[in-house]
Amino acid sequence: MDSGALVRLSRRLSYILRHDPGSVGITLDPQGWVAVDDLLAALGTGVSRADLDAVVDGNDKRRYAIRSGPGGRDEIRASQGHSVPVDLGLEEVPPPPVLFHGTSAAAVPSIRARGLERGGRHHVHLSPDLTTAEVVGRRRRGPVAVLTVDAAAMAAAGYPFYRSANGVWLTDHVPPEYLRPS
Ligand code: HQG
Numbered sequence: 001m002d003s004g005a006l007v008r009l010s011r012r013l014s015y016i017l018r019h020d021p022g023s024v025g026i027t028l029d030p031q032g033w034v035a036v037d038d039l040l041a042a043l044g045t046g047v048s049r050a051d052l053d054a055v056v057d058g059n060d061k062r063r064y065a066i067r068s069g070p071g072g073r074d075e076i077r078a079s080q081g082h083s084v085p086v087d088l089g090l091e092e093v094p095p096p097p098v099l100f101h102g103t104s105a106a107a108v109p110s111i112r113a114r115g116l117e118r119g120g121r122h123h124v125h126l127s128p129d130l131t132t133a134e135v136v137g138r139r140r141r142g143p144v145a146v147l148t149v150d151a152a153a154m155a156a157a158g159y160p161f162y163r164s165a166n167g168v169w170l171t172d173h174v175p176p177e178y179l180r181p182s
Contacts (some may be wrong), residue, residue: 019083
């Protein structure tokens, strides 16, 4: 597969493993895993195990994880970003003092009023550094804004934080008083 095809396969995997496994007739277990063989069978003959491994290993954000499952079969899941109900088993961890959220400048007035909301996903997604947050924000149309989250103050107030296997920080909601411009 060329690099363009690998990017398209990665996008397709995101959609299937985070949002709509039923679209290709597969079911995720309660923790979000599915057997690699079942996924490959569902994807059809154009995708080999080597292609899948290339996407998993070469992925810039390490979006997917493969493990040897309980029955000895390899299993794959998305490390974060789900809208389907899965329990990733994430443990609460103390956050760094500040975290960042990149978004479109147009969303800032609403975020200032209501705080950061998780929308259709399980959590609000936060970045450990400004550069990563800018990349996340550039996925949106128009000018980018990066907000700084006072994670230390939130943690002190009892708000839980989690970190996905690929280093994305997650929390349930960021109230407006913990946000400032970066
Ligand atoms: C915005 C990507 C108005 C929020 C990234 C964001 C991340 C509000 C959008 C992961 C709001 C939701 C998630 C409020 C939040 N008013 N807008 N009160 N609260 N928003 O895609 O954080 O590449 O669900 O700012 O790297 O952009 O797919 O969240 O713009 O890790 O692996 O509502 O997706 O990962 O958008 O991105 P999203 P996100 P992948």
